[in-house]
Amino acid sequence: MDFHIKAYKKTSLILLLILFSLISLFYISNRVLANPQQQAVTTYQITGIIKSAQGQPVKGAVIEARTPGNEQDPPISEAESLEDGTWTLSFNEIPTELTLLIHRPHFQQTEIIVTNNELKTLADGGSIYIPEVVLQGKIDAGFWASTIIFVFVLLVIATEKLHSTTASLAAMSAIFLVSFVGGAFSQNLFIFDFETAISYINWEVIFLVLGMMIIVAVIEKTGLFQWMAFQAYRLSRGKSWLLVLILIAVTSIASALLDNFTTMLLMTPISLQIALALGINPLALVIPEVLASNIGGTSTLIGTPTNIIIGASAGITFNDFLINQALGVIIALAAMAGFVLFFYRKEWRKQSGGISPRLYEILKKNGQIRDKNGLWKSAVVFVLVLIGFVLGERINVVPAVPALVGATFLFVWLQPNVTETLEAVDWTTLVFFMSLFIVVGAIQEVGLISIIADFMRQIIGGNLVLGLLVIVFGAGTLSTLIASIPLTASLIPVVEFLSGNFPGVSSKVLYYALSMGISMGGNGLLIGGEGNLVTAGIMEQAGNRISFKDFLRIGLPVTYITLGVGALWLFIHFIVFGA
Amino acid sequence: MNRILCPTRGGEDSYKNQDKAIELAKERNWDLTFLYVSNVDFLLNLSSPMMVKSIQDDLDDMGEFLLTIAQERAEKRDVQADITLEHGVFFDALKKTITEQDIDTLMLGSSQENVGHTNRSYMDDLIGHILEFKKIEIIVTYEGQVIKRVNKGEDVTPS
Numbered sequence: 001m002d003f004h005i006k007a008y009k010k011t012s013l014i015l016l017l018i019l020f021s022l023i024s025l026f027y028i029s030n031r032v033l034a035n036p037q038q039q040a041v042t043t044y045q046i047t048g049i050i051k052s053a054q055g056q057p058v059k060g061a062v063i064e065a066r067t068p069g070n071e072q073d074p075p076i077s078e079a080e081s082l083e084d085g086t087w088t089l090s091f092n093e094i095p096t097e098l099t100l101l102i103h104r105p106h107f108q109q110t111e112i113i114v115t116n117n118e119l120k121t122l123a124d125g126g127s128i129y130i131p132e133v134v135l136q137g138k139i140d141a142g143f144w145a146s147t148i149i150f151v152f153v154l155l156v157i158a159t160e161k162l163h164s165t166t167a168s169l170a171a172m173s174a175i176f177l178v179s180f181v182g183g184a185f186s187q188n189l190f191i192f193d194f195e196t197a198i199s200y201i202n203w204e205v206i207f208l209v210l211g212m213m214i215i216v217a218v219i220e221k222t223g224l225f226q227w228m229a230f231q232a233y234r235l236s237r238g239k240s241w242l243l244v245l246i247l248i249a250v251t252s253i254a255s256a257l258l259d260n261f262t263t264m265l266l267m268t269p270i271s272l273q274i275a276l277a278l279g280i281n282p283l284a285l286v287i288p289e290v291l292a293s294n295i296g297g298t299s300t301l302i303g304t305p306t307n308i309i310i311g312a313s314a315g316i317t318f319n320d321f322l323i324n325q326a327l328g329v330i331i332a333l334a335a336m337a338g339f340v341l342f343f344y345r346k347e348w349r350k351q352s353g354g355i356s357p358r359l360y361e362i363l364k365k366n367g368q369i370r371d372k373n374g375l376w377k378s379a380v381v382f383v384l385v386l387i388g389f390v391l392g393e394r395i396n397v398v399p400a401v402p403a404l405v406g407a408t409f410l411f412v413w414l415q416p417n418v419t420e421t422l423e424a425v426d427w428t429t430l431v432f433f434m435s436l437f438i439v440v441g442a443i444q445e446v447g448l449i450s451i452i453a454d455f456m457r458q459i460i461g462g463n464l465v466l467g468l469l470v471i472v473f474g475a476g477t478l479s480t481l482i483a484s485i486p487l488t489a490s491l492i493p494v495v496e497f498l499s500g501n502f503p504g505v506s507s508k509v510l511y512y513a514l515s516m517g518i519s520m521g522g523n524g525l526l527i528g529g530e531g532n533l534v535t536a537g538i539m540e541q542a543g544n545r546i547s548f549k550d551f552l553r554i555g556l557p558v559t560y561i562t563l564g565v566g567a568l569w570l571f572i573h574f575i576v577f578g579a
Numbered sequence: 580m581n582r583i584l585c586p587t588r589g590g591e592d593s594y595k596n597q598d599k600a601i602e603l604a605k606e607r608n609w610d611l612t613f614l615y616v617s618n619v620d621f622l623l624n625l626s627s628p629m630m631v632k633s634i635q636d637d638l639d640d641m642g643e644f645l646l647t648i649a650q651e652r653a654e655k656r657d658v659q660a661d662i663t664l665e666h667g668v669f670f671d672a673l674k675k676t677i678t679e680q681d682i683d684t685l686m687l688g689s690s691q692e693n694v695g696h697t698n699r700s701y702m703d704d705l706i707g708h709i710l711e712f713k714k715i716e717i718i719v720t721y722e723g724q725v726i727k728r729v730n731k732g733e734d735v736t737p738s
Contacts, residue, residue: 220633221633226637265622265634266634266637269634269637269638269640269641270637270640270641272641273640273641273644276589276644276645276648281591282590356651358647358651359644359647359648359651362640362643362644362647363644365640366637366640366641366644424633534622537621537622538638538641540621541588541617541618541621541638541641542588542589542590542641542645543587543588543589543590543592543593543645544589544590544591544592
């Protein structure tokens with residue numbers, strides 16, 4: 001019995017060993033077979049690049065490899081072009097005939113037949129490169145829908161039929177409806193998918209604006225601007241021509257660091273009182289301040305929302321704006337001041353009998369610092385944020401970071417009412433930005449921007465000076481009529497395209513031209529900027545209405561004088577001296 | 580004591596109308612109140628609600644300054660004028676002041692025919708609404724001249 005048990009155990013053990021060996025052998029043999037060094041699998045590649053008719057790389061084009069006559073079957077291989085327009089098709093076997101079908105919404109489908117020689121090269125182990133494929137744009141229903149929606153939103157904003165944020169949200173919604181609902185019925189209506197739409201939002205802009213809004217919300221409560229205006233009044237000692245020069249300087253510096261709207265909101269009430277105290281027409285002080293705020297804001301990255309958009313899109317830093325634009329802006333301000341002194345010369349001759357002690361005390365009270373503690377703390381933080389902008393460039397830190405860090409530090413240090421301070425953030429403007437970026441993205445997708453850019457290239461050709469002048473004066477003139485933010489967002493891709501047209505131009509001079517044109521153009525008409533409108537509204541409250549004509553008579557000449565000075569500065573700085 | 584109410588925005592355009600109110604107060608030996616109505620609603624389309632709230636103080640300061648100028652102009656002509664600053668919609672502020680200060684005569688300054696908020700048709704509507712809640716004397720002036728006078732609901736405009 002023991003013998004049988006022992007034999008049984010021995011047999012089982014042997015069988016187990018055999019089974020284990022077989023399993024191991026099977027596993028090892030599979031690993032060996034899978035090892036490419038042991039058994040190579042050849043992948044064949046075809047690469048290429050796709051560009052638009054305007055020479056811009058096309059992202060998101062689908063390239064399908066097919067054999068002729070098998071259009072209904074799935075493609076042999078498929079690829080999608082990248083941001084730079086390049087693509088790579090890979091496949092394991094080479095068919096006897098091969099056709100490449102390239103398609104993308106808003107472009108005409110293109111077919112490329114791979115020649116026998118090319119197929120032979122592929123079969124011999126090489127890869128082949130398809131030379132630049134140019135996709136022709138297609139004007140389809142989606143193009144018209146996007147264009148009409150975009151023009152409509154510009155008109156609605158310009159005529160103030162709806163709040164600008166409501167208008168841009170409505171436009172964005174319309175774009176989505178056309179693309180997703182319309183696109184379900186007809187491919188021609190498809191504009192872009194949701195991911196692509198969101199990719200057009202420039203988050204660096206959003207967060208930089210957000211951070212600065214929080215900082216400004218703290219500073220504006222301190223009474224700093226009102227105090228500066230009152231000090232200007234004291235320094236001028238009753239000389240109204242000197243007062244207006246000091247106020248121009250104060251307003252332009254304030255506007256370079258804060259936005260125009262806030263600057264004028266804070267400066268206008270106290271300036272009006274000072275004008276009445278001096279016995280001069282309040283328009284003689286307030287309108288030059290408005291002009292100075294639009295011009296002064298051009299000198300820094302954070303001076304205007306349009307500069308923030310341009311800086312983020314073109315990679316122009318805080319330092320770049322200061323170095324390349326500030327001096328030109330100062331010269332333009334000097335030209336503006338000269339014109340203002342001439343225009344209001346009768347006002348400067350008026351002799352004021354002075355104001356009563358009671359009125360002086362009211363003025364002094366209104367020009368006081370209201371929160372000394374808040375002022376010095378917010379000033380420290382603001383200076384640190386500026387240092388962050390200047391030094392951040394060296395360590396590739398985008399300006400949004402110091403702005404947000406500074407805003408957070410203010411919350412921790414000052415401990416203001418968080419809810420109240422956050423309520424001071426103009427969320428409607430941020431939502432406006434986001435929805436607008438998507439709307440402008442739509443017209444880029446459908447090719448409208450390319451058509452405009454191509455048209456401008458026909459005009460400008462290879463003449464950089466002409467390009468500079470067209471952009472400065474063209475953007476400046478449009479800026480008098482069209483809201484600056486949507487105008488900037490839609491002109492940036494045009495400028496990007498035109499910049500590529502001038503080989504060797506790495507100085508981004510055309511972006512600076514856009515910045516100058518947009519900001520200074522805001523002086524042309526009363527409706528040219530939000531700073532203008534808020535000033536007019538406050539003056540109306542005080543019985544000193546600024547009519548369209550009042551503003552036009554001084555604003556329009558100042559606009560074209562300063563645009564000329566700005567263009568000349570850019571020409572000398574970038575083209576003559578090659579900065 | 581009877582009282583005249585003169586709403587004003589300040590500015591040179593309003594000086595002649597202020598003068599008319601001062602002249603009337605002196606002539607009748609009545610009390611005089613200048614009223615400024617501060618309304619920031621025009622900013623709501625342009626700015627965040629919190630910033631609108633914080634600028635209210637600056638606009639109130641401006642209103643106080645303008646009212647003090649009107650008050651001093653009255654004092655130069657030996658008329659003691661009171662000043663009142665209200666907020667919100669003009670008509671509501673007017674009603675409130677007329678009620679609280681028991682106003683007998685309201686003096687309104689009108690602008691040119693179709694310019695600005697205080698044009699003629701606006702004035703006619705305003706007068707109608709005021710008379711609906713209180714029958715007081717209402718005098719409308721333009722550049723210091725009386726262009727309309729309504730006494731307790733009856734148009735007594737001098738020809």
